[in-house]
Amino acid sequence: MRTERNLTRLDRVFARLDREPERPAHLDVPEMSRHRIALFAGTLAFYIAIVWAVLITSWLVRLDWQVMFFRPYQQWPEIHAFVDYYVVLGQRGPTAVMVAAWLGWRSWRQHTLRPLLALGVSLLLLNVTVGAAKIGMGRLGPHYATTIGANEMWLGGDIFPSGHTANAVVTWGILAYLASTPRARRWLSALSAVTSLGVGMSTVYLGTHWLSDVLLGWAAGLLILLALPWFEPLITRSEAWILGRRDRWFARLGRTAATRRPVGPPAVLTPPASGRAEPPAREPVAAPRTRAPAYLAPGPHTARSDRTPVTPAGSRRPPHADRHPRGAAPAARPVSGG
Numbered sequence: 001m002r003t004e005r006n007l008t009r010l011d012r013v014f015a016r017l018d019r020e021p022e023r024p025a026h027l028d029v030p031e032m033s034r035h036r037i038a039l040f041a042g043t044l045a046f047y048i049a050i051v052w053a054v055l056i057t058s059w060l061v062r063l064d065w066q067v068m069f070f071r072p073y074q075q076w077p078e079i080h081a082f083v084d085y086y087v088v089l090g091q092r093g094p095t096a097v098m099v100a101a102w103l104g105w106r107s108w109r110q111h112t113l114r115p116l117l118a119l120g121v122s123l124l125l126l127n128v129t130v131g132a133a134k135i136g137m138g139r140l141g142p143h144y145a146t147t148i149g150a151n152e153m154w155l156g157g158d159i160f161p162s163g164h165t166a167n168a169v170v171t172w173g174i175l176a177y178l179a180s181t182p183r184a185r186r187w188l189s190a191l192s193a194v195t196s197l198g199v200g201m202s203t204v205y206l207g208t209h210w211l212s213d214v215l216l217g218w219a220a221g222l223l224i225l226l227a228l229p230w231f232e233p234l235i236t237r238s239e240a241w242i243l244g245r246r247d248r249w250f251a252r253l254g255r256t257a258a259t260r261r262p263v264g265p266p267a268v269l270t271p272p273a274s275g276r277a278e279p280p281a282r283e284p285v286a287a288p289r290t291r292a293p294a295y296l297a298p299g300p301h302t303a304r305s306d307r308t309p310v311t312p313a314g315s316r317r318p319p320h321a322d323r324h325p326r327g328a329a330p331a332a333r334p335v336s337g338g
Contacts, residue, residue: 064210090164090199162217165200169221
């Protein structure tokens with residue numbers, strides 16, 4: 001007879017929320033395969049092509065100006081409130097906090113620091129590469145453009161490439177990069193691509209970025225995700241170093257607690273005249289103290305068999321007016337009648 005209980009969908013969800021007893025062995029680390037190298041090379045070529053097209057003021061710059069003059073926020077004002085909230089998915093602060101909370105829970109559940117370290121490395125690469133490109137090219141945004149039809153390069157701006165788009169690609173794409181199964185990786189990759197492109201188009205709608213800024217930001221974020229396998233050995237060494245420091249710190253704390261336990265005074269050996277050390281003399285153990293019962297009076301007491309019996313004098317019964325003592329004749333009663 002079968003006695004096992006069939007697990008429901010809710011039971012399986014709660015089972016996945018529990019912490020695993022040890023680090024799972026099936027967690028695969030992406031490698032820099034030929035397919036990934038080809039994607040990296042193609043994305044890098046696309047990045048360079050976008051920069052070159054803007055530098056030479058090609059058709060892409062003319063398209064930027066046409067979209068800017070179209071003013072999408074005036075064409076569809078009914079979605080302006082939604083776009084204002086949706087664009088937050090590309091801001092670095094809120095998105096980094098949300099993704100770090102999720103990856104921190106995964107690190108705790110799977111006994112590994114790799115998710116958090118991969119997120120830290122990707123955000124560091126994002127700040128260095130995108131920040132350097134922004135400052136180096138110095139392009140002005142649509143709201144601050146000075147010459148119609150110009151590329152607005154090297155004028156002190158900081159919008160090329162789009163930081164919102166690149167941050168959305170990296171922050172949400174790291175979830176797909178760290179997925180445990182190929183199916184989850186495909187679904188999360190598609191979701192992060194749609195989300196990042198939506199964030200980029202939201203900035204174009206609001207008029208804060210050129211269309212070419214969004215295309216370059218999407219390529220910049222994708223380059224970081226494709227290059228992460230090259231940094232996996234660094235992540236592995238960092239994890240081992242951090243865990244080693246943690247173990248040594250815990251061992252030091254345990255050793256310190258053991259040395260702080262109270263111990264007795266050290267024994268002093270006094271060598272006798274013969275020169276041979278004798279063991280320290282033991283302290284005499286005091287006899288257990290006995291307390292007299294609280295109902296005994298102080299002073300010497302004798303055993304019950306040694307005591308002399310004492311007979312109480314007189315009667316123990318209380319006096320009564322109608323009763324006569326024993327041995328006395330009762331008084332004569334008066335006789336009534338004739």
